[in-house]
Amino acid sequence: MSVRSDVARMSAYTLELRMAEVKLNQNESPFDFPQQLKQQVLDRVAKRSWNIYPDFESISLRAALASAYSSPPPPAQRGEGPGVRGLTPDNILVGNGSNELLAAAIGAYAGPGTPVIFPRPTFTLYEKLITIAGGLALPIDFDPDSGFLPLERMLDTITQHPGAVVILCSPNNPTGGVLPEGGLDRLLESGATVLFDRAYGDFADDALPPLHERLVTFSTFSKAWGLAGLRVGWLASTAENCREIRKVKLPYSLNIISETIAEVALGNREIRDRNVAAIVSERARVAAALGENPRITLFPSSANFLTFRTQRPCKEIFEALCARGILVRDVSSYPRLENCLRVSIGSREQNDRFITALKETA
Numbered sequence: 005m006s007v008r009s010d011v012a013r014m015s016a017y018t019l020e021l022r023m024a025e026v027k028l029n030q031n032e033s034p035f036d037f038p039q040q041l042k043q044q045v046l047d048r049v050a051k052r053s054w055n056i057y058p059d060f061e062s063i064s065l066r067a068a069l070a071s072a073y074s075s076p077p078p079p080a081q082r083g084e085g086p087g088v089r090g091l092t093p094d095n096i097l098v099g100n101g102s103n104e105l106l107a108a109a110i111g112a113y114a115g116p117g118t119p120v121i122f123p124r125p126t127f128t129l130y131e132k133l134i135t136i137a138g139g140l141a142l143p144i145d146f147d148p149d150s151g152f153l154p155l156e157r158m159l160d161t162i163t164q165h166p167g168a169v170v171i172l173c174s175p176n177n178p179t180g181g182v183l184p185e186g187g188l189d190r191l192l193e194s195g196a197t198v199l200f201d202r203a204y205g206d207f208a209d210d211a212l213p214p215l216h217e218r219l220v221t222f223s224t225f226s227k228a229w230g231l232a233g234l235r236v237g238w239l240a241s242t243a244e245n246c247r248e249i250r251k252v253k254l255p256y257s258l259n260i261i262s263e264t265i266a267e268v269a270l271g272n273r274e275i276r277d278r279n280v281a282a283i284v285s286e287r288a289r290v291a292a293a294l295g296e297n298p299r300i301t302l303f304p305s306s307a308n309f310l311t312f313r314t315q316r317p318c319k320e321i322f323e324a325l326c327a328r329g330i331l332v333r334d335v336s337s338y339p340r341l342e343n344c345l346r347v348s349i350g351s352r353e354q355n356d357r358f359i360t361a362l363k364e365t366a
């Protein structure tokens with residue numbers, strides 16, 4: 005049996021499996037969901053019939069998300085801004101992590117030959133999903149030193165490819181950089197369809213952007229909420245866009261446990277606020293410590309991780325850190341990230357161990 009030639013040329017999205025006392029390689033939250041809320045979820049799920057499929061439309065969770073992110077939001081919530089006016093359940097889809105929804109949206113908007121523009125380096129899954137859809141991948145390579153994504157070059161490329169789709173993550177993974185101020189509006193004004201991944205937006209104080217006919221925004225419970233193990237993502241767009249993406253999305257992709265815990269989380273949003281505040285504070289402290297090392301070049305980051313270039317071969321440092329029980333991410337195979345490592349912001353104790361070990365190895 006033969007597979008498509010373009011798929012055969014692809015490499016699978018993989019992660020080297022290693023065990024470590026201090027795991028700082030996947031941009032996870034260092035804070036687990038509170039035990040009393042876990043029990044609340046289990047009690048609610050235990051009352052459900054497990055032999056019955058979950059709600060086909062996920063109406064309850066979509067309604068909870070629409071309420072939580074509508075204008076005006078509850079007071080003093082970090083990163084929420086004024087909320088989105090007119091947001092309803094019809095503007096939301098939920099899925100098994102935001103990756104599933106990204107795949108569905110790319111499948112809906114990027115067919116064979118569709119030009120798809122994205123900055124690079126970025127989340128490698130984007131290019132794989134474009135290839136699977138048959139789209140024309142148009143990466144815009146950039147250097148991460150400035151802390152900004154290459155907005156002007158992206159706009160120039162859109163001019164050359166009318167009707168293009170743009171995929172971007174801001175803050176960007178794995179560099180931590182962001183779109184320049186007003187960048188999203190300028191991309192939409194260009195006429196492009198924009199698939200906007202805000203997986204790390206909470207750590208940059210970014211609000212959910214207003215609805216737009218050519219904008220689909222993706223969010224996740226994995227990072228700021230500390231629920232990576234539950235795999236819950238959601239998207240927001242116009243009702244018409246959601247109807248079209250839903251045609252591509254797999255049915256029943258969210259189970260009753262994940263759906264219930266997401267609803268419980270939305271009812272306890274101080275957890276997210278507390279997590280974000282602690283991680284942002286620790287990000288500044290770790291960045292300051294790394295900035296004192298003349299053998300390290302640190303890239304500006306608005307996410308829950310830091311990426312840096314080392315003078316010593318980064319693979320040697322990676323192994324030396326592993327030998328000390330600390331696992332980071334080797335991102336040196338990404339374009340423009342030669343000799344670079346990425347470290348997630350962990351708890352204060354985890355970060356202290358990393359800082360000390362890096363001083364001994366870098």
